[in-house]
Amino acid sequence: MRELTYGEAIREALRNALIKNPKVFLIGEDIGAYGGAFKITNSFLEEFGAERVKDTPISEAAIVGAAIGAALMGLKPIAEIMYMDFIPICLEQLANQAAKIRFMSGGKLKVPIIVRTQYSLGRAHGAQHSQFIPSWFLQVPGLKVALPSTPYDAKGLFNQALKDDNPVLYVECSLLYRVKGPVPEEDYTIPFGKADVKKEGEDVTVVAISRMVHEALAAANILEEKGLSIEVIDPRTIQPLDIEAIIDSVKKTGRVIIAEDDCKTGGVGAEIAALIVEKAFDYLDAPITRVAAPDIPIPFSPKLELEYMPNKDKIIQAVNSLLKG
Amino acid sequence: MMEIRFFEEKVEELYLMKGLITGPAHLYFGEEAVAVGVASALKEGDLIISNHRGHGHALAKDIPMKEVMAELFGKATGTCKGLGGSMHVAISPERGSLFASAIVGSGIPIAVGVALAFKYEKSDRVIAVFFGDGAVNTGAFHEAVNMAAIWNLPVILVCENNMYAIGMKAEKAVALKNLAERALGYGIPGVIVDGNNPIAVWLATKEVVEKARKGCGPTFLECKTYRLKGHGIYDQARYRLRDEVEAWLKKDPIINFKKNLIGLNVLSESDVKAIEEEIKSELEEAVAFAQNSPILPFEELKNYVYA
Ligand SMILES: Cc1ncc(C[n+]2csc(CCOP(=O)(O)OP(=O)(O)O)c2C)c(N)n1
Numbered sequence: 001m002r003e004l005t006y007g008e009a010i011r012e013a014l015r016n017a018l019i020k021n022p023k024v025f026l027i028g029e030d031i032g033a034y035g036g037a038f039k040i041t042n043s044f045l046e047e048f049g050a051e052r053v054k055d056t057p058i059s060e061a062a063i064v065g066a067a068i069g070a071a072l073m074g075l076k077p078i079a080e081i082m083y084m085d086f087i088p089i090c091l092e093q094l095a096n097q098a099a100k101i102r103f104m105s106g107g108k109l110k111v112p113i114i115v116r117t118q119y120s121l122g123r124a125h126g127a128q129h130s131q132f133i134p135s136w137f138l139q140v141p142g143l144k145v146a147l148p149s150t151p152y153d154a155k156g157l158f159n160q161a162l163k164d165d166n167p168v169l170y171v172e173c174s175l176l177y178r179v180k181g182p183v184p185e186e187d188y189t190i191p192f193g194k195a196d197v198k199k200e201g202e203d204v205t206v207v208a209i210s211r212m213v214h215e216a217l218a219a220a221n222i223l224e225e226k227g228l229s230i231e232v233i234d235p236r237t238i239q240p241l242d243i244e245a246i247i248d249s250v251k252k253t254g255r256v257i258i259a260e261d262d263c264k265t266g267g268v269g270a271e272i273a274a275l276i277v278e279k280a281f282d283y284l285d286a287p288i289t290r291v292a293a294p295d296i297p298i299p300f301s302p303k304l305e306l307e308y309m310p311n312k313d314k315i316i317q318a319v320n321s322l323l324k325g
Numbered sequence: 326m327m328e329i330r331f332f333e334e335k336v337e338e339l340y341l342m343k344g345l346i347t348g349p350a351h352l353y354f355g356e357e358a359v360a361v362g363v364a365s366a367l368k369e370g371d372l373i374i375s376n377h378r379g380h381g382h383a384l385a386k387d388i389p390m391k392e393v394m395a396e397l398f399g400k401a402t403g404t405c406k407g408l409g410g411s412m413h414v415a416i417s418p419e420r421g422s423l424f425a426s427a428i429v430g431s432g433i434p435i436a437v438g439v440a441l442a443f444k445y446e447k448s449d450r451v452i453a454v455f456f457g458d459g460a461v462n463t464g465a466f467h468e469a470v471n472m473a474a475i476w477n478l479p480v481i482l483v484c485e486n487n488m489y490a491i492g493m494k495a496e497k498a499v500a501l502k503n504l505a506e507r508a509l510g511y512g513i514p515g516v517i518v519d520g521n522n523p524i525a526v527w528l529a530t531k532e533v534v535e536k537a538r539k540g541c542g543p544t545f546l547e548c549k550t551y552r553l554k555g556h557g558i559y560d561q562a563r564y565r566l567r568d569e570v571e572a573w574l575k576k577d578p579i580i581n582f583k584k585n586l587i588g589l590n591v592l593s594e595s596d597v598k599a600i601e602e603e604i605k606s607e608l609e610e611a612v613a614f615a616q617n618s619p620i621l622p623f624e625e626l627k628n629y630v631y632a
Binding site: 029030032033034037055056057058059060061062085086089123124125126127128129294295296297299300301302303304307308 | 347348349396399400405407408409410411412413426427428429430431459460462463464465490491492493497498499564620621623626627629630
């Protein structure tokens with residue numbers, strides 16, 4: 001199969017959506033002439049025109065608000081919020097409006113918007129431009145949250161979001177934009193709420209989110225040389241969350257590590273750990289371990305940021321201490 | 326102004342040619358007269374709030390070059406101990422540069438809060454907040470300016486209209502000819518000034534600062550200027566028209582101000598040379614200082630999370 005980068009896969013999915021569905025339009029800052037802060041929408045303005053590739057002022061709340069309004073009128077808006085750190089600026093629109101409208105209207109209205117954003121951890125962007133805050137959305141029923149880790153998943157999950165009639169927060173990871181992988185030409189979808197076993201194994205389960213999938217796989221390869229077999233599971237969406245797949249894996253291995261880029265306290269891993277304890281306590285042979293970022297804002301200094309970030313070594317350490325214990 | 330210009334040239338070189346600094350950096354080429362004009366119109370005790378394009382604000386507030394440079398290197402000796410980086414270099418409260426937010430517009434409500442405190446304490450201090458033409462479209466701007474207006478607070482809203490917010494042209498983002506007209510909607514004065522002329526900025530700021538000090542409330546000061554380079558260091562700015570760039574290159578604040586000073590016999594060519602040499606050697610020292618400085622030990626980070 002042909003290979004695309006993660007960024008190219010997203011670009012292709014967006015482009016196909018614009019070609020195939022006249023109700024789709026893009027809205028966001030610098031997505032037009034500039035081509036998007038990460039160049040994902042490069043040349044779309046020339047190809048599709050300013051009606052469908054809407055450059056906006058810096059108005060995050062209005063971007064999401066306008067997308068909601070257009071969606072209520074039957075369009076399929078795809079909004080881009082440049083950095084995940086700016087989501088709090090439009091959190092009101094996203095959480096109180098987009099995610100609630102269906103419910104509050106007794107099912108009369110629907111808000112089929114996609115909000116694309118990315119997190120830039122690992123690029124020395126400082127504490128206001130690097131945050132990964134997916135857990136904030138675990139308490140927002142009405143919203144779906146997808147976190148693709150591979151080019152294949154990026155396209156498949158995006159296509160699923162296109163079909164979904166709910167607001168979907170689609171979180172990219174900018175460190176992954178250049179990662180390559182196989183991507184089919186056709187427009188396949190990946191269902192939400194269906195985890196993917198990225199690698200099978202027997203000894204320890206590593207549930208990894210977004211970028212950490214790659215770190216977990218790297219750790220698994222290193223550990224394999226020492227005779228250990230690690231299973232790597234990527235939930236792909238955290239809302240809905242495929243807890244069954246995680247439980248099945250835990251039943252097999254008896255040991256679980258949850259690896260994520262967000263802060264440990266109240267992170268997605270905390271929720272997954274709680275669910276495992278609720279549903280599979282008897283199968284655990286060791287305490288659940290979380291490999292996450294510390295509860296510290298992200299330091300600018302590139303070396304400190306590197307130390308701050310969870311990585312394969314920290315996963316290996318966790319595996320080793322789990323197996324010793 | 327020359328200090329800022331040379332500093333930015335050096336930063337560009339360190340980023341692009343030497344790869345010594347990483348992360349984003351938004352350079353201030355062409356806008357130097359605004360920071361310098363505003364900073365020189367403020368008194369001790371007054372404050373500024375900066376934004377993501379803050380190298381010039383920091384230097385205009387006399388934050389030592391070596392501290393600013395060390396911050397860009399992420400070193401413990403930097404203005405933010407290496408925890409802030411380029412977009413937060415202008416954080417040095419002891420020198421009157423209170424804070425720098427990298428979230429566009431978000432510094433404006435904070436400035437309003439500072440001014441509220443000034444008023445509450447019956448002091449005559451003022452605060453100037455720097456933001457771009459793009460920031461006037463954020464919700465934070467509108468809510469903050471309205472509050473400053475209804476409470477008559479001593480805030481100088483310094484809009485650095487460099488005509489672009491990344492690639493979005495101000496004239497496309499705002500349906501007004503002059504951003505200063507926005508002030509009318511909030512019942513406060515809007516003043517337009519040539520942001521490439523440091524004396525003009527200084528005079529205008531002095532006047533509105535004095536008014537604010539006397540309790541006459543906020544002013545929206547639109548400084549019309551131009552970003553001579555891309556938005557950030559990697560932006561080639563191909564979305565700009567050549568004619569536009571060339572016209573603004575002719576209005577380069579530094580070249581023109583130098584010419585004027587020499588023309589008026591305030592400075593001689595050799596005075597200028599001497600100043601340039603002095604800045605350059607200070608700059609070399611700053612780079613060496615930054616390079617040789619340690620980074621903060623990781624274990625120390627937790628000490629900066631809570632007060
Ligand atoms: C709320 C928010 N949205 C988007 C961004 C990304 N961003 C950084 S600078 C910038 C342009 C800002 O333009 P302007 O306010 O005119 O200031 P300038 O960069 O021109 O000095 C944008 C969109 C941000 N930092 N914060």
